[in-house]
Amino acid sequence: MINKLIGLAVCLAIVAGNVQAQPVGLEFYYNLSSLAYIYPNAESYYLSSYDRSGGNDDGFRGTYSQLYIDDKGEHVIFEEDGPGCVYNLWFTGSGRNLHWGKLRFYFDNEKTPRIEYEAREFFSGLHRPFVYPLVTHSFISSGGFSCSMPIPFAGHLKITTEKAAGFYNTYYQLYKGIPLTSWTNKQDNSKLIDIFQSCGSDPKRTSENIRVARKIVPLAVASRGTMPEVELLSLSNGGTVQHIKINPLYRPDAYSLNHVYLRIFYDNQDEPGADVPIGPFFGSGLGQADVRSLFVGMSNSGAYYCYLPMPFKNGIRITIQNRSYESGGEFFCEVGYTNQFPAEQKDTAIGYFGAKYNNAWPITEPKDYILFDYKGAGAVVGQVMTVEPVKPDRKRWWEGDMRIYIDGQEKPRFHGTGHEDEYQGGWSTFWLTNPYSLPLFGQPKTKDLIDVFGQVNGSTTTYRFWPGKIHFKKSITISTEHGNHNDTPANYSSLVYYYYIPD
Structure with missing residues (x-):
């Protein structure tokens, strides 16, 4: 309401x-x-x-x-x-x-x-x-x-x-x-x-004093009925988180990074505003990669960063949780924050930061894979998408078009021409065989590449940020075809960064 x-x-x-x-x-x-x-x-x-x-x-x-x-x-x-x-x-x-x-x-x-x-x-x-x-x-x-x-x-x-x-x-x-x-x-x-x-450094300008909370966090392996969870920060006042940095003190594999979750709770709410695996959150759904974007990143040396501001009015609690039954380890974690909630501006709302993770392993139905489906007002900042073929010969999933529907419109306002194009690359074989990471878009990692009758197939993880943000007043749906006319089964996963107006 x-x-x-x-x-x-x-x-x-x-x-x-x-x-x-x-x-x-x-x-x-x-x-x-x-x-x-x-x-x-x-x-x-x-x-x-x-x-x-x-x-x-x-x-x-x-x-x-x-x-x-x-x-x-x-x-x-x-x-x-x-x-x-x-x-x-x-x-x-x-x-x-x-x-x-x-x-x-x-x-x-x-x-x-x-x-x-x-x-x-x-x-x-x-x-x-x-x-x-x-x-x-x-x-x-x-x-x-x-x-x-x-x-x-x-x-x-x-x-x-x-x-x-x-x-x-x-x-x-x-x-x-x-x-x-x-x-x-x-x-x-x-x-x-x-x-x-200067990607890797905070691109924001702030004159406020940034306070920093640092700790080494041990996460045990999950067991039946127990998912170890450790608190990184807990505040009961208003303010803004300016950055989150995480450095694994072991060498996590892709499975581990997709099963250790970052959770952010605002204003004493029971439901988190973000509850997402740290691998995709920092830019890669295929394990550690060299990601150097403007807002998030990671490297094979272990340093991960996020500089997206996260305002909160009455308090915030940030945790990490291990949902892996196979691996655990220690993380060096740092959260930088200020004790100042953004100033109100006329006719302008202040959004809370959210991150939404989704997957379909695999998607086989003849309908779009849904990255994000949200009802309410807000703005999307960017997205991470990972695709893993179900079999080497099931290729051409990249022919699927991205579509973004805003405020209940029947026709998509965004309609793309294929995965490599939407993430600013081109020509599937050249694209898959040459990873890249740039300030606003990238394909930082591919793996399991195989030549199938002269055309390369394999797994990829991609990201893209939208300058100015994609604003919506009532709803937004971000989807993509998997193959031309949704005819190619594949394992899809995704994460969307956004700001929302809390109820």
Whole structure:
């Protein structure tokens, strides 16, 4: 009931045009301490070359590789009225080549593009301001050409390619009632480059004194009726957890990391806001891997981190619990927190951090695998997904499209073109054989790779974060096909990071 009332208040605020503005573009990254705020005026969208007929022609023939061809013969792949911001733009090509000529950005109905490059040069990372790690080519993100430099637009933005681009996707946001300045080449992104190059360190800016609780935690092997659980932190006041770090003092295998659970309880509630295995929580469902994202990470040396802020009004309790009947061990754990709950902002809610784990081992039904299905108001930050084939010859599970349904819409607002594309790689064999970890997306580990008639199959774990967050007022469902038309059984597991408005 409370969530419904909040949703009504949000709608009234938008109509009145008097709402708190979400930080946009570079400002989003420079204000990550405000990640828990849920804004009423931000809507997220995803545009791709998916086959509108329901088939698998997602870019092979170029049928859906543009919205239309304009009067200059340019292929329009994106066109929206502002205010808005493009946070990510992705293509795939052949090796390091993109065959479709120039990429052009037209702002605010201007006749001349403010951005114009040969596609290969745009993604080379050699031309300011489009430099690594804000842009990556296919030898870095394993088959994908990706731009993560935010590109805001005030009135209108049109993006074109000289020829049909094949596969592509764009993640962007539109806003209501906020002033924006369109991108210019004077935009200084040097601080964002520093943030992206400093993954492993806290990207948030906070002037508050961070208190740190450290302890060595022994976890015995679970036995019938007993699942050992140890408390990492317990507070009875308001505040914000700024980071969680865990370092196993033994060498855990994948099974162990999928059966040691992190549990977070808020405000003396009996049900946890997060109850998830630590492997996926820190970025890998296939055991220890080199994960170096902006918000979470781990390494084979054992240091795991999470910098997603976790506010609480009246108290918090964090524990880890061993549900493995086969292994146990010691963990060095650190929780950094401040005694300050975020300041209230007009017409803006403060969300509590949540993490939801799900699995289907295997999924065989001819329906989508569900990563996340939530009723209420909130915002999704990112996701981790792991796929393990049931047999070596059961391949092409990666052809399944991601779909995200927001606020009860029958048609998905996000519709992808396959797993490797959605996690910013490309071409399954090249993708699976070349793991990568970048600030906002990655495939940090694959295993059990086997060549099946010239095409590699094997297990993978992937992650992706959504700048600006995917806001929802009533509900959200994140799902994916397993194979084209859900025709390939596989073992799927997933974890979604989000903020929710507590009842």
